[in-house]
Structure formats: C-alpha cells, structure tokens
Amino acid sequence: MSDLESFRAETREWLEANCPPEMREAVRDEGDVYWGGRNAKFKNDAQKAWFEACRDKGYTVPEWPKEYGGAGLNPAEGKILRQEMARIGARPPLSSFGIWMLGPALLHFGTEGQKQRFLNEIANGEIRWCQGYSEPGSGSDLVSMQTFGEDKGDHWIVNGQKIWTSYADEADWIFCLVRTDKQNKYQGITFMLFDMAGEGVSTKPIKLISGNSPFCETFFDDVKVPKSYGEDIPAYVGEINRGWDVAKYLLGHEREMISGAGGGDRTAAIGAAMKRNAGELDPVLRAELAQFDVDALSYAAMGEKFLDELKVGKAHPAQPNMMKYVGTELNKRRHELMMAAGGSRALEWESEETSGGKPSRNWLRTKANSIEGGTSEVMLNVISKRILDLPGA
Amino acid sequence: MPLYYDEDQAMLAESAQQFMAEEGAIAKQLRHWRDRDCKDGFGHGLWKQFAEMGFTGMLVDEDDGGLGMGHVEAGIVLEQIGRNLTPSPFLSSSVLAATALKHGSDDVRGRWLPGLIEGEKVYSVAIDEGAKHRPETIACKAEKSGNGFRLSGKKDFVVYGASSEMIVVAARTSGSDSDADGITLFAVPQDASGMSHDSVRLVDSSMASHVTFDGVELDGDAVIGEVDGGREVLNAMLMAGRVGAAAEGVGVAQGAMDMTVDYLKQRKQFGKLIGEFQALQHRAAHLYSEVEIARAVTIKAAQLLDGGSEKADLMASVAKAKVAKAAGLAVKEGVQMHGGIGMTDEYDIGLYMKRDRALQEFLGDQYYHAGRVAEMSGY
Numbered sequence: 001m002s003d004l005e006s007f008r009a010e011t012r013e014w015l016e017a018n019c020p021p022e023m024r025e026a027v028r029d030e031g032d033v034y035w036g037g038r039n040a041k042f043k044n045d046a047q048k049a050w051f052e053a054c055r056d057k058g059y060t061v062p063e064w065p066k067e068y069g070g071a072g073l074n075p076a077e078g079k080i081l082r083q084e085m086a087r088i089g090a091r092p093p094l095s096s097f098g099i100w101m102l103g104p105a106l107l108h109f110g111t112e113g114q115k116q117r118f119l120n121e122i123a124n125g126e127i128r129w130c131q132g133y134s135e136p137g138s139g140s141d142l143v144s145m146q147t148f149g150e151d152k153g154d155h156w157i158v159n160g161q162k163i164w165t166s167y168a169d170e171a172d173w174i175f176c177l178v179r180t181d182k183q184n185k186y187q188g189i190t191f192m193l194f195d196m197a198g199e200g201v202s203t204k205p206i207k208l209i210s211g212n213s214p215f216c217e218t219f220f221d222d223v224k225v226p227k228s229y230g231e232d233i234p235a236y237v238g239e240i241n242r243g244w245d246v247a248k249y250l251l252g253h254e255r256e257m258i259s260g261a262g263g264g265d266r267t268a269a270i271g272a273a274m275k276r277n278a279g280e281l282d283p284v285l286r287a288e289l290a291q292f293d294v295d296a297l298s299y300a301a302m303g304e305k306f307l308d309e310l311k312v313g314k315a316h317p318a319q320p321n322m323m324k325y326v327g328t329e330l331n332k333r334r335h336e337l338m339m340a341a342g343g344s345r346a347l348e349w350e351s352e353e354t355s356g357g358k359p360s361r362n363w364l365r366t367k368a369n370s371i372e373g374g375t376s377e378v379m380l381n382v383i384s385k386r387i388l389d390l391p392g393a
Numbered sequence: 394m395p396l397y398y399d400e401d402q403a404m405l406a407e408s409a410q411q412f413m414a415e416e417g418a419i420a421k422q423l424r425h426w427r428d429r430d431c432k433d434g435f436g437h438g439l440w441k442q443f444a445e446m447g448f449t450g451m452l453v454d455e456d457d458g459g460l461g462m463g464h465v466e467a468g469i470v471l472e473q474i475g476r477n478l479t480p481s482p483f484l485s486s487s488v489l490a491a492t493a494l495k496h497g498s499d500d501v502r503g504r505w506l507p508g509l510i511e512g513e514k515v516y517s518v519a520i521d522e523g524a525k526h527r528p529e530t531i532a533c534k535a536e537k538s539g540n541g542f543r544l545s546g547k548k549d550f551v552v553y554g555a556s557s558e559m560i561v562v563a564a565r566t567s568g569s570d571s572d573a574d575g576i577t578l579f580a581v582p583q584d585a586s587g588m589s590h591d592s593v594r595l596v597d598s599s600m601a602s603h604v605t606f607d608g609v610e611l612d613g614d615a616v617i618g619e620v621d622g623g624r625e626v627l628n629a630m631l632m633a634g635r636v637g638a639a640a641e642g643v644g645v646a647q648g649a650m651d652m653t654v655d656y657l658k659q660r661k662q663f664g665k666l667i668g669e670f671q672a673l674q675h676r677a678a679h680l681y682s683e684v685e686i687a688r689a690v691t692i693k694a695a696q697l698l699d700g701g702s703e704k705a706d707l708m709a710s711v712a713k714a715k716v717a718k719a720a721g722l723a724v725k726e727g728v729q730m731h732g733g734i735g736m737t738d739e740y741d742i743g744l745y746m747k748r749d750r751a752l753q754e755f756l757g758d759q760y761y762h763a764g765r766v767a768e769m770s771g772y
C-alpha cells in the first residue's frame with residue numbers, strides 16, 4: 001500500500017471511531033455550526049466530542065503546521081481527509097473567520113510570536129474573530145475607509161465606524177483596517193488586531209431580510225490599541241501603513257471560502273432531492289434542475305482543480321475572484337430552484353414543518369453571497385483587469 | 394490524484410500546442426482544404442504527421458503497438474485540435490474507433506490497428522440513425538447469414554465516412570429497436586459491397602455521410618467483441634467520444650475567447666479601446682469563468698474514465714453539456730464583440746462558431762446530455 005493509500009485507510013478508521021453519527025447529518029441552522037470563542041456553548045455532547053477529537057488531532061486546521069495547532073498534512077493528505085469527511089458527510093468541527101481569513105494572513109505575514117499565539121488560539125477554538133473592513137461610506141471601494149488611529153507612541157487611539165461586521169456582537173477579537181496616514185490612500189492603512197471587550201468598542205446588531213441578525217454596526221470611540229502584546233507579538237500584521245497588502249491577501253482567502261470551492265452542499269446536485277420532496281416535477285422545472293446540476297457538478301470539478309492548483313502554487317492569483325463569482329451566483333440559483341420546487345410550503349416563515357422557515361430564510365440569506373466579501377460586479381472587474389488584462393479595467 | 398496535468402502530461406500539452414499551432418493552423422489546414430473543395434475535408438499528410446507525433450495510436454495498448462495512454466492525454470491533443478480548428482479524423486479514428494477495437498479479437502486488432510497507428514488509415518463510426526443522437530435505439534439490422542452476417546439499414550452523421558478505410562457500425566442482431574441488449578459492433582471495410590455513401594459537406598466544412606447498407610455481407614470476423622454484447626462496447630465508445638468531443642470543445646471555446654479578448658484590446662471606438670467598456674468587460678470575465686469550468690470538468694471526466702470509475706458515464710455527460718454551454722457562449726460572444734467584421738468569412742471568428750455548432754451535435758447536444766444527467770441522478 002502506498003503512503004497515501006494507508007493514510008486514507010487510517011483516516012477512514014479514525015473518522016469512523018471519532019465522528020459521532022449526529023455530526024454526519026447535514027447542517028440545518030446556525031446552532032449546528034460550532035464557532036468557538038470565549039463564550040462558546042456546545043449544542044450537544046456529540047458536537048463537543050467531535051470538536052475535541054479534531055482539536056487534539058490538529059484536524060480543525062489540518063494543513064497548518066503542527067506547532068501552530070494543525071496536523072501538518074501535505075496537500076495530497078489534506079485532499080484525502082476532505083474526501084473522506086465528505087464521504088461520510090462529516091460536519092466541519094470548527095468554523096471561524098480565524099480559520100478562513102486571519103489564519104492564512106498570519107501564516108503569510110505574521111511574526112513567529114503572532115503565529116505561536118494567535119494561530120494556536122484559532123486552532124483550539126479559544127478566540128473568535130470578526131472582520132472590520134467595510135464602513136458606511138466604503139464598501140466596494142474599500143480603500144477609501146476612514147476609521148482613524150492616532151499615533152500615541154506606544155499605542156493608537158482609534159475612532160470611527162465599521163458596518164456589516166458579521167458576528168461582531170459575538171466575537172472576542174477583531175482584525176480591523178485602520179487608517180494611520182491620511183495623506184496616503186493605499187499606503188496609509190494598518191491591519192490591527194484588538195480585543196472587542198476593550199473600552200470604547202460597541203456593537204449594534206442589524207436585522208437582515210431573513211429575519212436573523214448576524215451582523216452589526218461596530219463603533220470605535222477612543223479605543224486604545226497598544227502597539228504590542230508582548231515580545232514579537234505586534235498588534236498589527238505586516239508593517240504599519242502597509243495593511244492594504246494584508247487586507248487584499250486576506251480577501252483572496254475570504255473569497256475562496258465564500259466560493260464554496262471545498263465541496264459539500266455548495267457544489268452538490270439537487271435535482272434528485274427536489275423530486276423526492278416535490279413528487280412530480282413540472283417538465284420545465286425538471287429541465288432547469290438538470291441544467292443546474294450540470295453547472296453544479298462542473299463547478300465541483302472546478303473547485304477541486306482550483307484547490308489542487310492553489311496548494312502547489314499553480315492557480316492564478318486572481319482565481320479566487322472567479323470562484324467566488326461563480327460559486328455565489330450558483331448558490332443563489334440553487335435556492336431559487338429549491339423555493340420553486342418547495343411550492344407554498346417553502347413560503348412558511350415560522351412553521352414547525354419548515355423548522356422555523358428554513359427554506360425561505362436560507363433563500364433570502366443566499367442573496368448576500370454575491371455581496372459579502374466583494375460583489376459579483378467587483379469580481380468581474382478584477383477578472384477583467386488581473387486575468388484578462390483588459391484596458392482601463 | 395490532483396486535478397491538473399502531471400509532468401508528462403504538461404510536456405505533451407506543450408508539444409501538442411506547438412505542433413498544432415504550426416502544422417494544424419487554420420490557414421494551413423481548415424481554409425486550405427475548404428477553399429479547394431477537398432472531398433476528404435482533411436489532409437492525409439497531416440494525419441501522417443499525427444502518427445509521427447505518436448498521436449494516432451495514443452489510446453492503443455502498448456502490446457498492440459500503441460502508447461497505452463489515457464483520455465486525459467487524448468484530451469490534451471483534442472484541445473489543441475479545437476483551438477486551431479484543425480480538421481482531423483483523430484476523434485473518430487483514434488478515440489472512438491480505437492476504443493471499439495480495444496474490445497476486438499486478436500485478429501480484429503491485428504487487421505486494423507497497425508494502419509491506424511502508422512497514420513495510413515482512417516476510420517469512422519456509424520451510430521446515429523436520424524438527425525439527433527439517440528443511441529438507445531438501434532434499428533440497423535445484421536442478420537445471420539452463413540458464417541457471417543447480412544447488414545441492412547441506414548446510418549447518419551458518419552463523420553469522414555466516405556474517406557474511411559473502415560467503419561465501426563453498431564447494428565442490431567437480436568431483440569427490438571429500443572432494447573439495450575442485442576447490439577453487435579462490426580468493422581465494415583470500405584470496399585464492402587452494398588455499402589453506399591451520400592457524403593455531404595457540413596456547416597463547419599467537415600464531411601459526413603449518410604450511409605446505406607443494402608444487404609452487406611460480412612464475415613464472422615468482422616464482429617468486434619461479443620455478438621449481442623455490443624452495448625457495453627458502444628457505451629465505452631460513447632464515453633470516450635463524449636469526453637473527447639468535450640476536450641475539443643474546450644479548445645474551440647478557448648480559441649474563440651482568446652481571439653475576442655485580443656480584439657477588445659485593439660479595436661477603438663468612441664476614442665477608446667472597446668475593452669475599456671465595462672459592458673464588454675463583464676461579459677468577457679463571465680465567459681472566462683465558464684471556459685475555465687468547462688476545462689476542469691472535462692479533465693475530471695477524463696480522469697474518472699481513465700480510472701475506471703463508476704461515475705465516468707455521468708461526468709462524461711456533465712462535461713459534454715457544460716462544454717456545449719461554454720463553447721456556445723464563447724463563439725456567440727466572439728462574433729458579437731467583433732461587430733461587423735465578425736460576420737465576414739475572411740475573419741476566423743466565424744469559423745469557430747461553425748465548428749462549435751457541429752461539435753455541439755456530435756454524440757449528443759447539451760439538451761440530450763442534461764436530460765441524461767437528470768435520468769442518471771434519478772429524476
């Protein structure tokens with residue numbers, strides 16, 4: 001048996017022993033997702049057992065180095081683990097902006113001290129992070145952001161407002177874009193890390209059209225951010241005034257995550273399930289579902305190719321933008337079709353049969369997919385400019 | 394296995410790209426033969442060169458003198474064929490017929506494979522019976538006659554049929570027209586008496602025959618595989634051919650897109666390069682996405698086919714349908730974004746549109762394959 005084959009066999013055995021049956025069911029709602037953090041609560045024992053087993057094995061972040069809380073898997077092993085988890089429908093043991101966004105940025109730009117501290121905290125689910133990028137006047141045109149940090153020697157005094165900050169009211173720490181040089185648009189932003197429990201930080205939840213409130217307005221009112229948290233642990237990633245590079249790098253990972261390239265629900269075909277639910281399908285709906293399934297299964301292959309190439313540095317650096325564009329547009333289409341197949345039952349906003357209006361709330365939530373993390377139009381702009389090299393883009 | 398080319402495949406891709414761009418170029422092949430009204434529709438000289446490159450027998454087992462490569466490799470060659478619109482019997486001969494011949498006896502393989510590998514002979518396949526691809530139904534009959542069979546019926550869309558030294562024919566040896574079983578494949582030589590071709594030029598300048606079999610007497614050794622057991626061989630051929638056609642389609646899409654994106658960077662209107670207009674940028678960026686995805690799913694289907702996966706059949710249909718969508722978009726956007734010049738015969742973009750149209754139909758269009766995906770998925 002080759003090394004990879006025996007790794008697959010071991011992995012299968014380990015998952016069999018450690019992934020409880022409840023954790024192999026599809027994620028139905030927020031409560032099924034474990035985000036970690038200071039105030040985290042497990043929904044049930046199975047969720048706790050699964051998280052702890054993975055944490056101890058380094059499988060919350062399998063491809064991160066062992067010294068930072070990962071399992072040090074190489075790309076081929078990582079792919080096998082993903083495949084084997086998908087095979088049994090295993091849920092992610094831990095979800096977090098730390099894993100998807102800050103972690104990759106720290107692995108690339110962080111100091112050794114930052115990696116030791118923050119990456120381990122993320123891998124162990126100890127600290128939950130939120131993302132302070134968007135402001136009321138700065139969405140797609142992010143670099144125009146105004147939140148300002150006044151230099152006070154060993155610390156900054158930060159004032160300003162962020163908006164659409166997902167889970168700001170539940171997060172422990174924030175990675176935040178703060179202007180530290182008003183004269184310099186691109187080279188005047190610092191990528192800061194600070195505690196949301198600090199004096200002067202407040203949040204106000206915003207209700208979405210889905211009726212849920214997963215994001216907030218975030219206010220900074222004379223927040224004191226020290227420049228360092230100890231030896232080799234600066235409070236900023238990369239260099240002061242060079243945070244834009246970090247911000248963009250992180251966006252690549254955010255877009256990769258939102259794209260759903262990793263597989264699972266976001267790349268699955270749906271026609272057969274729709275037929276099971278609906279009984280008979282209208283012929284034109286059936287045809288639409290078939291077209292959708294062709295696109296979804298093709299996109300699944302693209303996701304696999306993209307991740308394989310990414311891991312060995314063969315992917316075009318702007319490719320996450322393409323993945324995000326296609327993946328989110330596809331997900332919106334998926335939910336349109338699910339609503340159509342669901343009929344009037346899917347309209348119910350609160351019934352028990354729909355577990356509190358899942359179909360319609362999820363459908364509405366997907367509309368944000370092509371906005372959050374950069375809109376589809378912005379993705380197309382980036383593809384035009386960086387991949388197709390079109391003039392004036 | 395990662396979903397990208399390994400080192401050998403990357404090398405093959407490079408040499409195929411270079412070779413096809415030089416030898417298979419539009420001016421040198423497609424326009425050359427078309428403008429001379431060539432009855433073959435392709436160049437035999439180039440076919441010889443394909444043999445020298447090792448392409449003709451790439452799918453043939455090494456024991457039979459081939460290279461024993463897989464569908465990923467065949468796809469690499471086909472993508473370059475598509476990109477250059479190179480008229481070539483490669484898909485019919487080296488993919489479809491070669492896949493059928495793999496199932497043949499020692500005699501059958503010994504009779505037909507060497508000529509293919511050497512680039513001396515060209516083969517085609519006769520599957521369709523009607524204007525649409527419906528291989529589930531086969532009415533063309535082969536009845537027992539002495540030690541052999543008597544073949545009668547009609548076949549359509551036999552690409553390069555009239556130029557072929559041999560045609561692989563799917564015929565019914567038992568059961569009724571729409572039965573899955575009772576199919577047998579025959580290697581019918583060019584000089585078989587009672588076979589006649591009505592050879593017509595298609596929109597893309599390729600040649601295809603309506604073939605009539607009027608009591609064609611065949612020896613028992615014309616049978617490829619098992620009598621009545623041909624469905625399995627036919628399915629293997631169809632999978633290989635669909636994945637191959639998808640790969641060629643990816644090349645067509647890429648070629649059309651490259652031309653168009655280049656044009657957006659050259660053409661000025663309103664004092665600007667038209668590539669500066671966001672209305673065109675977004676459409677080009679969308680097209681890019683579709684072409685990338687079409688390539689990914691095509692390589693995936695080829696890998697599954699090479700690995701003998703149960704999913705290969707489903708993914709071959711997914712790939713064929715997806716490529717049809719992407720390539721269809723590429724050629725339509727291509728002509729549109731070229732404006733008036735895109736409508737001229739002198740300009741190559743229209744040739745991509747024509748080739749795409751023919752390739753869409755070959756071995757099933759996007760509607761057929763999307764329907765198949767639904768059926769195989771259980772709805």
Ligand SMILES: Cc1cc2nc3c(=O)[nH]c(=O)nc-3n(C[C@H](O)[C@H](O)[C@H](O)COP(=O)(O)OP(=O)(O)OC[C@H]3O[C@@H](n4cnc5c(N)ncnc54)[C@H](O)[C@@H]3O)c2cc1C
Nearest residue numbers: 131132133134139140164165166368371372373374375377
């Ligand atoms: C559910 C959700 C969660 C979010 N979570 C976070 C978070 O945690 N942290 C955070 O910082 N932000 C978050 N965001 C904010 C998100 O990043 C912004 O909404 C997004 O970048 C778009 O900015 P905007 O809303 O200001 O829209 P605008 O930029 O005002 O865009 C309005 C419209 O104009 C279009 N447009 C803008 N510029 C162009 C252009 N150049 N060319 C063509 N069209 C253009 C856009 O595509 C869009 O259709 C979240 C958003 C949502 C919906």
Ligand SMILES: Cc1cc2nc3c(=O)[nH]c(=O)nc-3n(C[C@H](O)[C@H](O)[C@H](O)COP(=O)(O)OP(=O)(O)OC[C@H]3O[C@@H](n4cnc5c(N)ncnc54)[C@H](O)[C@@H]3O)c2cc1C
Nearest residue numbers: 660661662663667670671672673729730731732733734736
């Ligand atoms: C069959 C045929 C018959 C014709 N007959 C006549 C005739 O009898 N008399 C005559 O005078 N002309 C005739 N024309 C010419 C026709 O009017 C032009 O082809 C047409 O106006 C487009 O101009 P163009 O070909 O220069 O394309 P271009 O203007 O170069 O356009 C190329 C592409 O860029 C796009 N584009 C250009 N500007 C913008 C913009 N600002 N924003 C977004 N996209 C843009 C176009 O939509 C097109 O997709 C004919 C054309 C054809 C094809």
